[in-house]
Amino acid sequence: MEITFLGTSSGVPTRSRNVSSVALRLPQKSEIWLFDCGEGTQHQLLRSDLKSSQIRRIFITHMHGDHIFGLMGLLASTGLAGAKGQVDIYGPPELKDYLNACVRYSHTHFASRVQVHPVQPGVVFENDQFTVTCNPLKHRIPAYGYAVTEKDRPGRFDVEKAKALGIPPGPIYGDLKKGETVTLEDGRQVSGKDLCEPDEPGRKFVYCTDTVFTENAVDLAADADVLIHEATFAHQDAEMAFERLHSTSTMAAQVALAAPVKQLIMTHFSPRYAPGNPIRLNNLLEEAQAIFPNTCLAHDFMVYEIPRHRD
Template identity: 75%
Template sequence: MQITFLGTSSGVPTRSRNVSSVALRLPQRGKFWLFDCGEGTQHQLLRSDLKMGQLDRIFITHMHGDHIFGLMGLLASCGLAGNTQRMDIYGPAGLNEYLRASRQYSSTHFSYPVQVHAVQPGIVYEDEEYIVSCLPLKHRVTAFGYRVTEKDRPGRFNVEKAAQMGIPPGRVYGQLKRGETVTLLDGRQISGTDLCGETEIGRKIVYCTDTVYCDEAVELSRDADVLIHEATFAHQDAQLAFDRLHSTSTMAAQVAYAAGVNQLIMTHFSPRYAPGNAIVLDDLLTEARAIFPNTKLAYDFMTYEVQRNRN
């Protein structure tokens, strides 16, 4: 699993930072998922090594323009490219109406099925490998944070040991690899867990924006391998953060600390902290690391490989 930041500015783009969008690559599937889709996201995708034809799910946190204005253009381009089979989009109530009106007034027709799912707190998507859940955050409009949980997998299957035990190869190997207990033709019962290495613990990634510090962000982020959290303002601008229901660098760090995450990556920075100003982004990093040392600043096209842990 690899995270690619496509937009790390808040509100408006800058010369070096586009507005919000994060891609989560799932290499074993040859797919990636998108979290938020600010204006210009499709241009950012073209500048990355991600391929639009591999996108099949989009998760929207809330309906502010810097998180959704790129969505309609991206969906239209996917249709014109002709290699998108289906798109599932998850987000707050109102997202479907927004897309329907955009299609109507722009006379846009999608050549592939688009399914919009209005999310509620809890599980919003699950398959054999992943669970995506959400909780409400504290912002000026309805907003959700998302958690992607990779399901645990049995460890490496010991083929040599299985052969020594006289277990014939074939379908039974697949069952044992999944940790199942099987009965052989000679009556022996074999547990797959005895033939597999340590369980591969699933990775956990959390995406929280836009929000001021809230308990729901801590709950959603509990024990995450990576927490991507907005840090729109510096600590000295905390009153602005409270007024606009955004986070400071120290709020992001407090969420990471309280939730016991492994890595905090801050994003969604106000353009006011551009180089040459009294406060710059390195100051926000220093503030956050004073509370949670394992903190990074995101930048456009930054990639982060999420490592798999073991018991």
């Protein structure tokens, strides 16, 4: 599981930061799952090592323009480029109406390639490898955070150990790999669990933006390997954060600490903290690290590999 930040600014783009979008690459499935799609996201994809043709799912947190204005352009461009695979889009109920209006007035046609799924708190998608859940956040309009949880992977089956026990290769190996107990021709009973390494715990990725501090974010991020959380404002601008229902650096750190998570990556920074201003982004980092040391700042095209669990 590899994260690429395609946009890390809040509200408007800057010279060095585009508006919100994060890509989660799943190498085992050759798929990319996109979280938010601000204006210019397709240009950011072109500048990255990602292939837009691999985008399989898009998760939208809320209907503010800096999170959705790039969606229609991306879908249209991939369609014109000949992409034929289905794209499933998840987001607030209004998202379907928005895309239908864009289709109507731009005369763009997706046929059945694009499917829109309105989300509600709870599980929004599940397959044999991943579960995606969402929780409502606290913003000026309905907004959702998303958690992607990788299911545990079965431990490696020790073929040499099985052979040493005199178990002949064949369909019986499949049952043993599942951890089942089988009876051999000589009457011996063998448990597959004794021939398999321990299961490899799955990883958890959480994306929360836009929101002021909320316990819903803490619940969603519980025990996550990585939490991406907005930090629009510095701590001294907390009054402004509460007025606009955005987070400060310290709020993001408090969520990470309470969850708890292994790594906090802050994003969605106000342009007011650009170089030359009294408060810089490094100040936001220092504020957060005072609460949750394992914190870093995202920047456009930053890549973060979520490590696997090792005993």
